[in-house]
Amino acid sequence: MSLQKITRLSSLRLLSSIPHQQLLLPSIGPLTASSRAVIQGEYRRPGQPKEDKFPWQKIKLDFRKGLEGMKKHFTLLKTEFTDRWVGPEGKPLIEHMLEQNRVLWEFRGPESLEQWTVSSDREIGGQSEVYLKLGKNNRTCFLYGTLNSTPPRDGETRYSGYCTMRSKQPLASFDRKIHYDWSSFNTLHLRVRGDGRPWMINIAAETFFSHQKDDIYNYFLFTRGGPYWQDIKIPFSKFFLTHRGRIQDDQHPLWLDKINTIGFTLGDKADGPFQLEIDFIGVL
Template identity: 35%
Template sequence: MFSLFRRTAAEVAESSLKALNMDGLRGWQKELPMATLRTPKDLEEWAIGSDKDIGGFSEASLDLTTHGTAKFHGRISLDLPVNQEIKQSGYAAIRTIPKAQTLFGTPCWDTSLFRYLALHVKGDKRKYFVNIQTDGVVKTDLFQHRLFLRTPGEWETVMIPFKDFILTNNGMIQEDQIEMFRQKVKTVGISLMDRQEGPFDIEIDWIKAINTEFTEGDMDRVPPPSSNEKA
């Protein structure tokens, strides 16, 4: 109970500091850092899962590399577990661990002022997905989007518009699509479920919510006039 009150006090202090700094009135911001994967402490904030959790045979790990990033890697197996109720296997995933609750609920990222989710990654040719969980009523709901890699084997920054994420539940696209509650992003992660056996390997440096020079959330930001233009 004491830790709950301590976390709540920290949340109130942070919110008060933002109010004093008038964060809500600062206007346009370029980015909101959400996760980095560069130190052992960073990796403590991530959870790893695979079909091995239900008796399957896929392997998944998240480890630091020698050049200061993290590698999500392992091997996908489509072999079914002994439990005959399980009809499908072969997946692996990582996600950020939700922050500890306070009396005001679970602290979340407010991404509503940003247009894109950006990931700095270096992957292989497998078909990965990016997953976002919001602080909604249905805990198994996920907003998902393919992580399209243009240059497998090389570092690249992938930018995905928040509006392009699709609502899924237990891997199934939902018929009734709802808008993502972007003010309350609870977790972000990467998954692999392409139904292909074999090894996988993707390195992750950071994940951010960002704007470009010309965007301000879902609004287009008009560039300032050049000095050569007349007033």
């Protein structure tokens, strides 16, 4: 047997001893995955069938609602034009320049709750409950409910147990998205009264790329419980960037001139009732 045949046989025996999975890997080194997936679809509850409807099939036509919507949008458009002649955001220029603090949300009536929305793990099949109402004398916002971390029995979801309160995206006339401008301030100011549970404050800013739509800036809100109110002041420099609940290695500062929403999330895995009362939310 020639030397060439012996070398070929030994090479075949060596390759047959290597697992098939290792043969598929390149020889340039270990595989690396990016921190975020560029292509991300909308969340779909496990076990829920996919909707096979065209976008125009989901549109519901109502002539009366159309007239009410046109009246609302033209009123907003008129307000936009008149505010520009007064100053930024409808305030005189000297007041805007000397402003040291600003109250953004103040709960003083039923209409103030229309700017907020609540959600819980019931959207993914969980058992938590969350409700929002006005406090005593209609002077505060009262968020309460029951946290339950039992995961749904769908065979896919492993973790559950969260409740969230979030402000709605501000819209201008004809549903144009607008942003809060907090660039003149550096601190978030809250007056709250909780039950001792730790909460997470979530601030969402405008992004330019679709794969960043789930980027949120977070920081902790520690309530001490008891009958006394807390004045909490958190610098915006303390907030850290997360993507779908995961802290990112590449941190960026918060864009204070393009704020979309702010929210509060409870997910401390302590099953039972909870409550959080908010007097106002502002910046200074």
